[in-house]
Amino acid sequence: MSASVSSPAPVPSPSGSRVAPPTSADLLHFVRRTAADADLVASLPLDPEGRTWVRLDGPGGSEAWLIGWPPGTGTGWHDHAESVGAFTTASGALKEHSLAARLPTDGWKTLELTEGIDRERQLPAGQGRAFGRNHVHEVFNESPTEHAVSVHAYYPPLPRIRRYSRTGDVLRLEHVERPEDWQ
Numbered sequence: 001m002s003a004s005v006s007s008p009a010p011v012p013s014p015s016g017s018r019v020a021p022p023t024s025a026d027l028l029h030f031v032r033r034t035a036a037d038a039d040l041v042a043s044l045p046l047d048p049e050g051r052t053w054v055r056l057d058g059p060g061g062s063e064a065w066l067i068g069w070p071p072g073t074g075t076g077w078h079d080h081a082e083s084v085g086a087f088t089t090a091s092g093a094l095k096e097h098s099l100a101a102r103l104p105t106d107g108w109k110t111l112e113l114t115e116g117i118d119r120e121r122q123l124p125a126g127q128g129r130a131f132g133r134n135h136v137h138e139v140f141n142e143s144p145t146e147h148a149v150s151v152h153a154y155y156p157p158l159p160r161i162r163r164y165s166r167t168g169d170v171l172r173l174e175h176v177e178r179p180e181d182w183q
């Protein structure tokens with residue numbers, strides 16, 4: 001994908017200042033537009049054994065990915081620290097479990113969640129969402145037969161992903177991934 005097609009990169013103004021960084025709404029617009037590019041979506045190599053990724057040029061210096069999800073695969077619980085983001089399903093269907101509470105990114109190893117903060121979203125093709133900082137979620141393809149493809153964008157580019165295990169209402173920090181782990 002060429003940046004000129006899909007990403008309005010920040011252009012220095014005549015005064016030399018830069019335009020505002022992309023908001024989660026900007027990122028949602030980008031992922032929706034990108035997911036509608038059937039040729040791009042079809043270009044993603046699919047692997048029945050595991051997820052596949054292609055890095056994209058996100059708008060305004062954001063980090064963007066096209067991701068393929070074989071049946072039954074998912075992310076596990078994680079957050080994106082201080083980055084905001086958006087994602088949308090391009091083909092197949094995804095489901096998101098998220099927490100309707102903004103959790104502190106640092107300073108804890110286990111947290112007992114209160115009742116009523118779990119959310120579930122069905123994301124069939126063409127459906128997406130934006131999210132703010134410290135968004136804790138898991139995304140998965142629960143289809144037994146059908147691959148899913150999705151488009152994701154984050155700003156600032158992900159400095160880290162915090163991964164959690166969850167047992168009942170208890171969320172436990174398991175490890176922290178840094179860019180060298182996925183680039």
Ligand SMILES: [Fe+2]
Pocket residue numbers: 075078079080137
């Ligand atoms: Fe995520």
